[in-house]
Amino acid sequence: MRSPARWLAVVTMTLLTSAGTGALAPAQAEAPTTFTGTTSSARNLDTAPVGRYVALGDSYAAGPLVPVQTGRPAGCMRSTNNYPQVLARSSGFGQVTDVSCSGATTEDMTAPQQVHLGPNPPQLDALDGSESLVTVTIGGNDIGFGEIIAECSRRSSQNLFGAACKDFYTADGEDQLAERIEETAPKVAAVLSGIRDRAPAARVAVVGYPTILPDEGPGCYPVAPFSAGDTAYLRETEKRLNAMLAGQAAAAGVDFVDTYTPTIGHDICTLPGVKWVEGLVPTSPAAPVHPNAQGMRAMAAATGAVLGIPVAPPPAQPVRAAAG
Template identity: 65%
Template sequence: MPAARMWRAAASVVVALATGVLVASPASAQEQAQDKAQQPAPVGRYVAMGDSYTAGPLVPIQTGKPVGCLRSTNNYPALVAKGLAVTTAQDVSCSGATTANLAGPQRTGLGTNAAQLDALGPDVSLVTLGIGGNDIGFVSIVAECATRSPLKPTGAACRDHYTGTGSDELATRIDATAPRIAAALAAVTARAPQAHVLLVGYPALLPDTGDGCFPFVPFSAGDVDYLRGVEQKLNTMLADQAAAAGVDYVDTYTPSIGHDMCADHGVRWIEGLIPTSPAAPAHPNAAGMRGMADAVLGALAPSSNVA
């Protein structure tokens, strides 16, 4: 099978679900007291919104309706809810969601997800939102690069494809997504005026430095550098829009450095195009969801205004 077809096929690999048990040694009374002092304030009603990086496709155990949203009981919203004194938690995230699916329904292969904004109301005290990747075409970008890059492993075929007209098509897509993020945040704050709103960024998919790990991840060094820059531009745009809207931005990129899809099994938070842990290709595994949850909880802990 040609390399391009092999990697395109790899991008759609489905991994069987599995479960694991982690046994921790009991903490001392002093450690427990310190942990309690650092915990965020109690939360009344928490609503989680977003795309697959929120939902956690194929991370055990899949739950919720519609089934096609591929939500996990161990995605970061579930872990955040466990880490807080949440009265009610509602996860309306859905794999494949774009900003359009915040205000309108989203059809999946197995059911329709209602407009995510419909979950909000004046009684909501905490909202997390992770969105934007599908607006710039995340799935098509991965598929395109997985097809083109192996054909020129010492070049940058994917970068050349997106910049060959003299402008950067993906940078243009990010710029076009910015007003959609602004509108989404305005709608969230209007519908949940008492809520602490957090816009959650994307973790590092590729190494923060270096050439990548071709052929395990089938992107040439030149394309790794280009795609790394694309993700950083996307996260910068999200941070800028959060600041403009007066909401908090959660940086999940920095804590995930060294845990990208090129990291060793057991270290990586993001699975490669052929996952070795239960997760969708190029998506967070259970450890990645834990890392993202810790980033959200860390953003809440220092000076939480949630009540």
């Protein structure tokens, strides 16, 4: 069995880069990725009949390493098969503008994000009031997604019979990750307020995060290098993050898309071809611990179900990898 320590450093660098800590010096900004469809309105949306769709968000919207990468800018690792683009191809919108960017935080909604061959302009600058739909996936990097996965992989692998990662983040008697989520809530609220100010006629949907670890059970070490105790802790942390996003969406009077529930059974512990979120060592093109093309389609289908846009989900049945 190959020890996680042998490849953890390489995986961590890839993960942290997609989570926003690998930014390079700024370069000339390039235009956001925009696609033009064949009609001028969205089907099944109770919004303005003429408009466009703007997609905002982090790597869970952008689709790092999922083919085909747009390279505009390269550091955003934005895919033509991320969930916004899959949704757009089913919607009939006349124009789609995708400014999602790997590593984005709530701050990058109103400030340039420095990435390789970037920067990516402030994402809210893509809004001009002509939008019929705006989707946004944000918050994971505000709580330190890449750092959490790397830290928990390292600590948990050293103590498989405890919950070393949980112990680390709760050492002072307070759950640091729960506190981070609480601190991120007003930042998400500010983003939603900014969207409403700039796109007052748009339907707005906050798209949550899909199932990363099994919804129940001890996990699947070493495929997912976390102890049973830490698997449970990380699972509950993701649920807490999604609950916060749902709460902020409700408070703002916008839609929330639950992508967690429809992706249960397709987590990183399932077999290649079945999993919709890749593990620390991906078996299909995607960044570590991020949705692959099937996962992006599943997120698009969940979003479409809320918006009234039919999107065919990926065909797969849950099959779990063996632990050990």
